[in-house]
Amino acid sequence: MNNAEIQIQFPQPGQWDEFTLMPIYQDADGYTRTERYTADEIPAEQAPAMQAVVAALVGLAEPWQAVQVWARLGKDVLTLAEDGAYTMIDAVSLTVEAVHAETKGRRIFTVSDYPAFVITDSASVAFFRYFTQS
Numbered sequence: 001m002n003n004a005e006i007q008i009q010f011p012q013p014g015q016w017d018e019f020t021l022m023p024i025y026q027d028a029d030g031y032t033r034t035e036r037y038t039a040d041e042i043p044a045e046q047a048p049a050m051q052a053v054v055a056a057l058v059g060l061a062e063p064w065q066a067v068q069v070w071a072r073l074g075k076d077v078l079t080l081a082e083d084g085a086y087t088m089i090d091a092v093s094l095t096v097e098a099v100h101a102e103t104k105g106r107r108i109f110t111v112s113d114y115p116a117f118v119i120t121d122s123a124s125v126a127f128f129r130y131f132t133q134s
Contacts, residue, residue: 004132006071008053013065013099016054023131035131049127056094056116060109063101070095073128076118091120092128 004025012018021037042050057066076091094117096109111117 004073004128006128006131008069008071010065010067010069013067013101016057021050021131025132037131043130046127046130049121049123052119052121052124053092053094056114056119057096059114059116060096060098064098064107064109065101066096066098067106068097071128073125073132076120089120090125091118092124093118 004023007022007024009020009022010016010018011020017039019039021039021042022034024032024034027033053069053071057069060066071092071094074091074093075088076093093111095111096114096117097106098109099106109117
């Protein structure tokens with residue numbers, strides 16, 4: 001079981017290159033660890049996976065803009081075979097708090113609202129593991 005999550009905060013909604021990323025996870029001794037990274041501190045090899053997260057966020061219906069994201073690692077169904085069998089794969093699921101550009105109201109969006117918030121590419125799964133495993 002994985003109780004880890006990554007929180008991403010965007011101080012200026014819609015400005016995707018400015019953010020704070022905070023992984024929260026248990027270390028090998030069972031202690032909860034929290035770290036903080038700015039956009040400039042993300043290793044270059046991890047940048048493409050962060051871009052996949054941003055691409056999913058851009059899909060939010062206007063005029064909603066993400067201000068905070070919670071990313072969690074879980075399982076998703078990859079294929080359903082003719083015989084009814086399916087394959088489960090690791091996937092990163094996003095929960096997004098967004099602000100309305102005009103009314104300043106807030107709303108939570110989940111994978112039920114936007115199936116694109118389930119990110120199954122291996123780089124995104126590796127990104128999650130990179131930041132949440134000590």
